[in-house]
Amino acid sequence: MELEIKNISVSLSNKEILKSINLVVKDGEFISLLGASGCGKSTLLKTIAGIIKQREGSILLGGKVLDKVPPYKRKTVIVFQDFRLFPHMTIAENISFPLKMLGVNKSEYRKRAIELLKKVKLEGYEDRHVDEISGGQKQRIALARALAADPVVLLLDEPFSSLDVNLRKDMRELVQDLQKELKITTILVTHDQEEALTMSDRIAFMHNGEIQQYDSPENIFKNPINTIVADYFAEGTYVSGHIKDKRFISDFFSINANKDNGSYKCLIRPSALKISKTRDSQFKVVAKVYQGDNYLIKIHNTDGNLKLESILVDPVDIEVGDKVSIELDKDKLIFIPE
C-alpha cells in the first residue's frame, strides 16, 4: 500500500525534530531513511507508527488519512533496534502475540508462529525462552513477530546495527528476500550508507530534521544535491570554479561538464582520480594507507594548496615521496552548485 507523508512537523520538548517532511513510498517499495544520529529518522518512523504525534501534517496510507487512527490499528509495524521481545513469553508466544491480540485461537496462532519461524530459519525454537537465544536470533524473532502482525508498512529501526558484521550480512539478505517475497512496503532507518545503497529502491537522506534528497541509490551517490549529501556517501576534495559554455574552469584545471552556467564546486572523490608514476610532476605521494582490498594514496601538489586522494588496487610501484601524474575521470566528477 502506498504511504504518503505530507508536510509532517514534529516537536519534542519544545525542540523541532522534523521540519515539514514530505515523502511518498510506493506500494511494495523498499526505501531507506539515511542520516547521522539525531537527524530525526527514528522520530519519523515512530510518527508513521503513531507512537509520536505530529505537530502538523498528515500521514496517508493507501489514500486514507491515518492521523486519528491509534497505533494499534495502523498496521505500521516496527522492528526495533533493541528487539523488544517480551521476556516473560516463549519464542512462539512472542511471535504469536499480534495474532493473540486479534483473537485468533491458540492452535491457529501457534501454527502461524511455527510457519514464521521457518521463514526466519529458526525451526524448532518455538518453546525456548528469549534469554536462551543469541542477538542475531533475537533479531530474527523480532522480524517474525512483526510479520505475524501482517504489516501494511514494515518499519525497520536500525535493525542490524547491534549485530556483528557476518550476522548483519545474513540478516540483510533475509530481510531483502522476505520483502521481495511478501511485497511489503518497507522503510529502513539506517546511518550506514552501504546498507542504504545496497538494499533500497530509493534513499531519503535526512539532515537536521529535513529530507535533503530522495532519489535512487545510484542517483543520490552520483548526483548529490549538496555537499552534506555528497560527503555522507564518500568524501573527497572540493575545487571551486565556474561553468561556462559546458566547461568547468578553476584555478587548477578545466574540464568539460554538462551543466548550466554558474558557480560550482567540483567534488573529486578518490574513485575519480587515476594516478601513475612519473619523473616530472607537480604532485607528490605523501601517504599510502592499506585498506584491505586496496590502498588509499594521498597526494599533494607542490604548492600544498591541493590535496587529493586516489584508490589503487595494485600499488606495487608507487611509494611515499614518488612523483605522480594525475588523470580525472570526468564521468565521476560531481558538480554541486554554490
Added chain:
Amino acid sequence: MNKKTPYILIMPIVLLGVLFIYGVINGIVQSFGYIPAFNLRDFTLDYYIEVIKSPAFLDSLKVTLHISLISSILAAVLGTILTAALVYTGHAEGKVLKVIKLAILIPHTIVALFSISILSQNGLLARLFYKIGLINVQSDFPLFLYTKNNLGIILGYLWKEVPFVAYFSLSLMSSINKTLGEAAENLGASRLKSFFHITLPLSMPAIGKAFLIILTFSFGAYDLPFLLGATVPKALPVQAHVEYIHPDLRHRPYAMAMNGLILLITWTMAGIYYLLSSRNRIKGDKHEGY
C-alpha cells in the same frame, strides 16, 4: 580520598546494624527465659508454648493477619492502579511524584492523629455529616476507630502504603511501558491489553517486593494498632508491648516470645515470597533489567 575513608563512611550503618542485631539476639535469648538480672537462668521453650496455647495469642494473631493482609492487598491493588494512572497520563516524573513522597514521609503516629481528627465520631467528617443533615447526632457516624473490624488501622496503613507501592514500582512500570508497552501497542494491542499482557506482568517483581515489605512491616508494626485499635483483641505487637511493660518484670520473656513468633512469621512470609519468585525465574521470568 584515602583508603580509610570508605570504612569511616560506612561506620554509622555498621554501628546501627550491630545495635539492631544485638537487640534481636538479646530479645531471642530473653524469649527462652534467660534474663539473669531478673534471676531467670534456665533456657526453656515454656514461654513459647504458653504463648502459643493462650487463646488471646490466637485472637491477636488473627487480628494482626487480618490487618496486615487486607491493608497490604488493598495497598498493592490501589498502588498499582495509581502507578498505572501516573504512567499512562505521563506523570511518572515531576510534581505529582513529590506529593507521593510527602505522603510516605508522614509518620504513622501523625497519620493516627489525622485519622482520629477526621474519622472519629467527634471528627471532621462526623461534624460535616451532622451539619449537612446526613446524620441526626454525631454518634450516628459509623465507627471506624477502636473497632473489631480494624477499619481505622487499615485506612491508616493505606494512607502511607498506597503511595509507597506506587513510588516503589513507578520507575520499573514506566520503563516497561516506554519500551515493551510501546512495542505491544505497535503490534496491535490496545492500551488496556498492552497493560494486562505486558506492562503489569513485567512490573510484578517490583509490586511483589513492595507488597512483601508492607506486609511484613504492618505485621510487626505497633503504633497504628496501639493508637487506633480495639481494646480486645489486641494486635500481636501491641500484646507484646503490654507484656513488655507488665509491672512484673518476670513477664518479659512472654513479650520476647511473642516478638520471636512475629519474627518467625515474617521470615516465613519472606521465604514464601522468595520461593514463589525463584519459581518464576526458572520459568524464564528474568525481566528486572527493564
